[in-house]
Amino acid sequence: MRLKIPFDSVGTFLKRESRFTGVVLVDDVETRVHIHNTGRLPILSEGKRVFLKRKKAQTRRTGWDLLAVEHEGELVFVHSGYHSITAEGIIEELFPNFEITREKKLGNSRLDFLVDERICIEVKGCTFRNENVAMFPDAPTRRGTKHVRELMRCVEKGFKAILLILVFLESDCFSPNEEMDPDFAETFWMARKKGVNVLIFRLKYDGEYLYSIGQLPICGEV
Structure with a gap:
């Protein structure tokens, strides 16, 4: 998977003003x-x-x-608006020539992707690391926990299910962040036992392209 996303300018981050707004110094002007x-x-x-x-x-x-x-010598891609198209590129490589449907409603659930009308996929992006371990979430996420439970319901209905995790910073392996959100971590491990497959892809950004450089293991399953 290789996606062209060139940047237009570089600045110095000053502060996060609100949930979706930050202040950056660009060419000596606060923007x-x-x-x-x-x-x-x-x-x-x-x-x-x-x-x-x-x-x-x-x-x-x-x-x-x-x-x-820029964090510890690498560019960490943090714009979650590109998660869907990034994930779709990976899914196309995993399942070539299969029909891929975005935002598919299945029962009471709305999935990020449904592949070949039989594989349910939810996508999460990871931009947090503790030492060399990529971890999700970096804040409590009831919504994320709900999505993993929906994948378990897919398995119960006879579908295959995949939790696709996109890791955007250098890491050795992935683990759910139990300290930040114990409910999500418990649901994650339960989903694994119920048959939900977890695929973790490492994404790298070089200032022009965002691309996959392979998969990461779940910590303890190396």
Whole structure:
């Protein structure tokens, strides 16, 4: 999977003004930027270099999207608006020539993807690391827990189910973040026992392309 997403400018991050708005110094001017990510993003701290993409829309309050932050020598892609198209590229490689449907309603559930009318897929993006372990979530997520439970219901109905995790920073393995959200962690391990397959893909951003460099194991299952 290789997706072209070039940045238009580089700035210095000053502060997160609200959930979706940050203040960045661009060419010595304080500029408001859109942060398309609901996580806490602890890697996004004052003084970090950030990479921006210009956006033009009359309904927007900001003219920039924050794409990535430079963290410990690498560019970490943090714009969750690209998760769906990134995941679709990976799914196309996993299941070539299969029908892929986005936002598919199945019973009372709405799935990120349904493949070949028999494989349920939910997608999560990971931008948090503790030492060398990628962890999700970085904030409590009732919605994320609900999605994993929906995958278990897919299995109960006779479908196959995949939790697809996109890891955007250098890591050795992945683990659910039990300290941050014990309910999600418990649901994650339960889903594994119920037959939900977990696929973890490491994504790298070089300032022009976002691309997959392979899969990561679940910690303890190396």
